Amino acid sequence: MAVRAVVIEADGGSRGNPGPAGYGAVVRDPETGEVLAERSESIGTATNNVAEYRGLIAGLEAAAELGAAEVEARMDSKLVVEQMCGRWQIKHPGLRPLAAQAAGLVGRFTAVRFTWVPRDRNRHADALANAAMDAAASGVVPEAKAEAREAAVVRATGTDPATTPASWEPRPTEEATRLILVRHGETERTVQKHYSGRGDVPLTERGRAQARATAARVAALAPSVAAVVSSPLSRCTATAEAIAAQVGNPPVRTDDDLIECDFGVWEGHTFAEVRERWAAELDAWLASTRVAPPKGESFVAVAERTGRAVDRLRSAYPGETVVVVSHVSPIKLVLRDALAAGDAFLHRLYLDTAGISVLDLYPDGGVAVRSVNDTSHLTDA
Numbered sequence: 001m002a003v004r005a006v007v008i009e010a011d012g013g014s015r016g017n018p019g020p021a022g023y024g025a026v027v028r029d030p031e032t033g034e035v036l037a038e039r040s041e042s043i044g045t046a047t048n049n050v051a052e053y054r055g056l057i058a059g060l061e062a063a064a065e066l067g068a069a070e071v072e073a074r075m076d077s078k079l080v081v082e083q084m085c086g087r088w089q090i091k092h093p094g095l096r097p098l099a100a101q102a103a104g105l106v107g108r109f110t111a112v113r114f115t116w117v118p119r120d121r122n123r124h125a126d127a128l129a130n131a132a133m134d135a136a137a138s139g140v141v142p143e144a145k146a147e148a149r150e151a152a153v154v155r156a157t158g159t160d161p162a163t164t165p166a167s168w169e170p171r172p173t174e175e176a177t178r179l180i181l182v183r184h185g186e187t188e189r190t191v192q193k194h195y196s197g198r199g200d201v202p203l204t205e206r207g208r209a210q211a212r213a214t215a216a217r218v219a220a221l222a223p224s225v226a227a228v229v230s231s232p233l234s235r236c237t238a239t240a241e242a243i244a245a246q247v248g249n250p251p252v253r254t255d256d257d258l259i260e261c262d263f264g265v266w267e268g269h270t271f272a273e274v275r276e277r278w279a280a281e282l283d284a285w286l287a288s289t290r291v292a293p294p295k296g297e298s299f300v301a302v303a304e305r306t307g308r309a310v311d312r313l314r315s316a317y318p319g320e321t322v323v324v325v326s327h328v329s330p331i332k333l334v335l336r337d338a339l340a341a342g343d344a345f346l347h348r349l350y351l352d353t354a355g356i357s358v359l360d361l362y363p364d365g366g367v368a369v370r371s372v373n374d375t376s377h378l379t380d381a
Contacts, residue, residue, distance in 0.1 A: 005030055005070040008059035009117075011077070011125040012051025015137050021046035022132020023055030024125040027062045030072065037062040040128040042136035048364050052077040053098035055129060056084070060105035060112075069110040076119040076126070078314070078365030084114050088315055116365065118340030175319030176360035176368070179310070180218055180225075181334060182243065182325045184235040185210035186353040194270055197263035197296070200233050210354035210378055211239040215246035217356060217377035218323055225250060226320035229313065231258040231327060239354070240325040247323070255312075257305035260327035264296025289343050299333065299346065306330045307337070314361045331357065338367045354378055 007030045012023035021044065027037040039058040043051060056073060063071050075081055082088035083099055084106075090096050106112045119126060185207030189196035203211065218225075225247040230240035232254040240252045266274050274282050284291045289299035306326075313322050328351050336345045338359050351357075351373050358370040 003029065003036065003066050003068050005072075006036060006063050006066060006068040008056070008063055008071055008073045009122055009125040010052070010055035010059040010073060010075050011122055011129045012053070012055040013048050013129050013133055014046055014051055015133055018045050018047045020044070020133055020136035021048075021051040022129050022134075022136050023051045023058060024128020024130075024132060025055050025059030025062060026124045026128070027059060027066065027068075035124075036066055038128065040132045042132045044136060047094075049077070049079060049092070049095055050098065051129065051133075052080050052364070053095060053102060055125065056080060057098065057102050057105065060102060060108075064105065064108050071109050071112045072115055073112065074115045074117045074122065076117055076122045076365060078116050078311075078361075079363055081114045081116045081365070082311065082315070087311070118337065120340040176362045177314050177317050177319060178222070178321040178358065178360050178370075179313065179334075180222060180321065180323045181331050181357040181359070182214055182218070182239060182323060183328060183331055183351050183353055183355050184231075184233075184239045184325060185214070187235050189268070190353050192270070194268050195263040195266045195274070197260045197267050198233075199267055201235060203235050203238050207235070207353065208238070208242075211242040213377045214239065214354045214356065215243040217374075218243050219246040221356075221358070222247065222321045222323070224248075224321060225323055226317045227313075228252050228323045228325070229258065229309075230254050230325040231260065231330070232256055233259060233327075236325045236327065240323070243323055243325065255309050257309040258324065258326040258330055261299065261302045261329040262293075262297035264293040266293045266296065286347065289346070299329065299343075302329050303333045303337070306333050310334060310361070318363065335359070335369065335372060338369050349373075352378070 007028045008025060009028065010025040012021065014021035022040065022042045024040040026035055028035055039062050043054055052075065056075065059073065079088065083090050084102060090099050185203045187196065187201045187203055187207055189201050191204065228240050228244045228250055230236045230252055237252060237254065244250055244252050278294065281294055285293055292298040331351055332346050332349055335349065335357060352375050355373040355375050357372045360368040360370060
């Protein structure tokens with residue numbers, strides 16, 4: 001019987017990039033999560049990106065066979081998602097026929113939406129792909145690999161994180177875009193522990209010293225910086241300008257999507273004051289990233305715009321280093337997504353003023369977090 005809407009989870013990979021490759025795809029009922037179809041195959045020697053496209057194609061074909069009208073395709077390959085959405089160019093000639101085949105399948109549905117998800121949320125398809133890769137590497141014929149595929153899925157979706165496959169796969173050989181994330185220097189509100197969102201408060205004298213120390217640290221970390229991008233608020237632009245002066249004076253470019261969360265009526269108040277005056281609202285905000293402070297902005301909304309900013313940087317500066325100067329909430333959200341962490345991460349991670357975090361973004365959507373909240377440069381600030 002035909003289904004109205006389905007979710008496709010798709011993945012692919014290779015042992016060596018290129019190397020023995022395979023893909024996996026799962027089709028689910030979006031309401032119940034029930035698995036409606038599975039597809040996986042060893043495809044010989046290929047690259048990660050080719051295998052990922054093959055997984056998407058297999059998932060779309062399975063959804064079409066089920067008679068689905070609406071599809072959400074979820075993948076942990078940023079490259080495939082962005083290319084299928086038309087936001088990234090398809091530069092590799094080997095991927096263009098696969099993208100065209102996928103696009104032809106998309107035309108068979110009423111609506112198709114592509115969504116990037118962290119690898120941790122794509123375990124079933126990842127396990128199918130890994131079983132197919134194992135089969136390709138060992139020369140096992142497709143008909144003989146069902147038992148290994150089932151065992152891989154059980155391992156990946158079980159409760160023991162140590163059994164999750166592919167945790168230690170080598171990164172691709174392509175150069176990553178490196179983001180050096182810097183929280184702005186100290187302000188009066190950070191000293192007083194007040195909510196400081198859209199209010200444009202300047203750096204203190206100590207904050208300016210922190211900015212100078214941070215600039216020296218960034219210059220040591222990155223001999224070559226392609227761009228310095230900042231929140232438009234002055235506490236960030238002042239920090240960014242100090243950094244730019246130490247790394248070859250690239251122009252400081254502002255991006256409104258990097259601005260701090262709008263804390264609404266809580267702006268300028270301490271946590272204790274908010275607890276006293278808006279207890280119910282605070283409890284709801286702490287419990288869900290979808291809840292906004294009164295007249296403010298939710299963390300879900302902040303994550304959407306910081307995600308856009310990161311995507312633009314990955315696309316505009318492939319293989320280069322970019323310094324990003326922002327605030328606590330945007331940086332925490334970028335790190336949460338990079339680490340595939342849950343929302344509790346946001347309330348457990350502490351970010352100091354002028355702290356530095358570093359992450360690498362690979363062309364295939366992979367992420368490597370190199371450091372979080374490095375403050376070693378602030379001992380004399």
